[in-house]
Amino acid sequence: MSEAKEGHSALTNIVMALIFIALCGVAMWDTTNMADPDSYVFPRAVATALIVFSVMLILYSLLRPGRGGRDLEGGEVQKGGNTPRRVALVGCMLGTAFLMPVLGFLPAGLLSFGALMLSAMYDPWTRFRLIVYPIAGVAIVAGFYLLFSKAFLVPLPEGIFFD
Known part of the structure; x- marks a missing residue:
């Protein structure tokens, strides 16, 4: 750089x-x-x-010291962005906003996390990633759901199917 x-x-x-x-x-x-x-x-x-x-x-x-276009291991830093990934990010966020009143916070959050994970993944999928990433996603989304709904008592969207 x-x-x-x-x-x-x-x-x-x-x-x-x-x-x-x-x-x-x-x-x-x-x-x-x-x-x-x-x-x-x-x-x-x-x-x-x-x-x-x-x-x-x-x-x-x-x-910060300059790294001269190299990452911490000395490899080349990926330059520029990836427009399809950026468009997918915006699409995921908009989709989540529109789905949340219909599906509720938890299902919409899980779908959003999965879609973001798939669209943002640069590295190849390995067996470890296929197992750990979805588990981590469910834990994170469920953790936020429990934190906001039970600890902070924030009324979250339940969706039309769960009334």
């Missing part, structure tokens, strides 16, 4: 992180009008976490 390209990438990271910090500031300010403390805990927690990660990205972008 050229010096100019790496500098451009660092600048882009810093600008985007600053935009997210500003948006989080607006979101946190907006929660000051909420009367119920339960209403503003979650948005403030997410905004605080995003601010922390944005500051970490800024520090990383300023302090």
